[in-house]
Amino acid sequence: MPQITIGPQFFRNEARSYGNVKLAIARELLQNAVDAGAKHIDIEIASTADGTDLLFSDDGTGMSREVLENVFFSLGATTKNTGATTGGMGVARQLVCFCQRSYEIRTRDMLVKGSGADFDIIDGLPEIKGCLFRIQIAWAELDISPRELLDAFRSYLGMSQLTAEVTISGEKFKSWCYRRSVERTLSFGTVHVNKTSGHRNRLLVRTNSLLMYSLYHQSPVQVVLEIDPSRSREVLLSNRDSLKQVYREELDKFVQEISTDTLSAFRDNNAPKTQILAGNARQFRAPSSSVETYTETAMQVDCGPQGYVSANMPCSGIRSNSPVLSGYLEQHDPVTDGLVILTKTNNNAALVRASRLFTPANWNGVHGAKRRKLLLQWIIACEAALESFCRLTCTESIAWRPGFVIDPDMEAANQKQPDGSFALMFNPVECRDGAVYSIGNIKYKLKEWESTARLLTLAAHEVTHCHPDCKYHSESFSSKFTEIMADCAARLPEIHRAMVQCL
Ligand SMILES: Nc1ncnc2c1ncn2[C@@H]1O[C@H](COP(=O)(O)OP(=O)(O)OP(=O)(O)O)[C@@H](O)[C@H]1O
Numbered sequence: 001m002p003q004i005t006i007g008p009q010f011f012r013n014e015a016r017s018y019g020n021v022k023l024a025i026a027r028e029l030l031q032n033a034v035d036a037g038a039k040h041i042d043i044e045i046a047s048t049a050d051g052t053d054l055l056f057s058d059d060g061t062g063m064s065r066e067v068l069e070n071v072f073f074s075l076g077a078t079t080k081n082t083g084a085t086t087g088g089m090g091v092a093r094q095l096v097c098f099c100q101r102s103y104e105i106r107t108r109d110m111l112v113k114g115s116g117a118d119f120d121i122i123d124g125l126p127e128i129k130g131c132l133f134r135i136q137i138a139w140a141e142l143d144i145s146p147r148e149l150l151d152a153f154r155s156y157l158g159m160s161q162l163t164a165e166v167t168i169s170g171e172k173f174k175s176w177c178y179r180r181s182v183e184r185t186l187s188f189g190t191v192h193v194n195k196t197s198g199h200r201n202r203l204l205v206r207t208n209s210l211l212m213y214s215l216y217h218q219s220p221v222q223v224v225l226e227i228d229p230s231r232s233r234e235v236l237l238s239n240r241d242s243l244k245q246v247y248r249e250e251l252d253k254f255v256q257e258i259s260t261d262t263l264s265a266f267r268d269n270n271a272p273k274t275q276i277l278a279g280n281a282r283q284f285r286a287p288s289s290s291v292e293t294y295t296e297t298a299m300q301v302d303c304g305p306q307g308y309v310s311a312n313m314p315c316s317g318i319r320s321n322s323p324v325l326s327g328y329l330e331q332h333d334p335v336t337d338g339l340v341i342l343t344k345t346n347n348n349a350a351l352v353r354a355s356r357l358f359t360p361a362n363w364n365g366v367h368g369a370k371r372r373k374l375l376l377q378w379i380i381a382c383e384a385a386l387e388s389f390c391r392l393t394c395t396e397s398i399a400w401r402p403g404f405v406i407d408p409d410m411e412a413a414n415q416k417q418p419d420g421s422f423a424l425m426f427n428p429v430e431c432r433d434g435a436v437y438s439i440g441n442i443k444y445k446l447k448e449w450e451s452t453a454r455l456l457t458l459a460a461h462e463v464t465h466c467h468p469d470c471k472y473h474s475e476s477f478s479s480k481f482t483e484i485m486a487d488c489a490a491r492l493p494e495i496h497r498a499m500v501q502c503l
């Protein structure tokens with residue numbers, strides 16, 4: 001029966017299927033060494049008359065004659081079908097060996113000399129551990145200078161994190177890229193972020209801490225995506241320069257999220273959240289004329305001279321998921337009705353302190369009174385911003401809850417609640433994460449212009465997020481926020497007065 005012929009050009013073309021050939025050569029050789037359990041890897045690169053000579057050795061398992069003949073020289077075959085290894089596509093030797101000018105492989109008691117599809121195996125040599133590849137890269141075929149190849153290896157290693165010891169030109173490599181802790185989980189891997197150093201604006205897609213490829217993104221942080229090794233063969237394309245479409249779409253969506261909204265993209269899944277929800281959501285209704293509404297409704301409930309608070313305050317059917325709060329809420333305090341307290345920390349002591357300080361049941365005494373007043377100011381600021389929002393977006397009414405968020409990364413937050421309301425929360429204290437999570441003192445000064453202006457700006461920001469097009473800090477968020485803030489700013493003296501006089 002006639003057979004398919006593989007001509008020399010077939011292998012020459014192989015280099016064309018890689019986005020960055022130099023990095024791909026480094027990746028495939030290093031990956032095979034790691035898969036073979038190497039503890040030491042040595043890389044030497046030299047210049048020859050017509051190209052670059054690459055010497056790559058490792059002390060892994062090496063290859064038996066059977067593996068050489070039936071796997072290495074049988075295209076598509078592989079010894080890796082299990083979870084722990086990275087390879088398994090059964091193609092990389094085409095790039096690292098078959099498409100090059102010539103190659104030699106020294107393993108166990110054998111020496112392979114090959115060029116393209118032709119090879120000879122010489123055996124009976126002294127036994128060695130691992131594998132030594134000598135690859136001749138010809139300038140005529142691949143224009144890679146020794147310096148460029150050296151840089152490619154260094155750059156590749158600098159985006160990976162191997163446990164094996166690697167020496168390049170006799171020098172031990174140390175500049176590994178550490179990924180930090182898990183910040184987010186995708187369906188096929190975990191995402192790690194390094195906000196302070198590393199490869200800013202890059203997303204490093206890795207398996208077993210070895211770089212597969214990298215992407216640019218617009219956020220000034222280093223992001224590492226570690227693909228679950230047991231799924232790498234299912235997720236990656238065979239050239240490892242990209243992902244299969246369904247996974248790429250999930251990653252694209254995530255990249256879009258970090259580019260427009262870095263902090264929010266990494267929130268959520270990490271620290272355990274505690275959320276206390278009390279009472280009912282409030283219904284903010286767009287007033288037909290703001291001045292009328294404020295003064296009229298101020299008459300109905302005695303709370304806040306301008307009526308910002310009282311205008312939209314339902315006090316019926318108060319419930320709570322917190323035993324501490326439910327007792328307190330029996331008093332039907334219109335300020336705390338619907339209150340949300342969100343804390344997000346692994347630190348139990350900080351959690352206990354946060355809920356003790358910001359649970360209204362504990363608000364007796366001078367400090368408690370200050371917290372209640374601050375909440376009242378926040379409610380006034382939110383209602384002022386909601387009024388601008390409703391007018392500018394032609395919204396008739398909006399369900400919302402005031403609240404506190406105690407988190408070192410958050411000044412304020414907007415979180416949609418199961419009842420459909422938006423919890424508009426602000427962080428009243430200085431808190432620091434790290435070795436010691438601390439919750440400091442209240443950072444707002446109730447009577448000062450700077451404080452009320454800041455609360456109003458935060459309220460306008462969070463209220464803007466209520467718009468369906470403004471979930472992230474996107475272009476449409478910025479323009480909507482500017483409109484709402486400008487509208488609030490025009491009423492700033494009036495709002496400031498309401499916030500201060502209510503105390
Ligand atoms: N450094 C090495 N040490 C031991 N065995 C190796 C080494 N390099 C290659 N091999 C063997 O040669 C085979 C072919 O390697 P190659 O990189 O082409 O394919 P693969 O690693 O199986 O899959 P992939 O194409 O995904 O890399 C491997 O399956 C492995 O058995």
Ligand SMILES: [Mg+2]
Nearest residue numbers: 032087088092
């Ligand atoms: Mg491989």
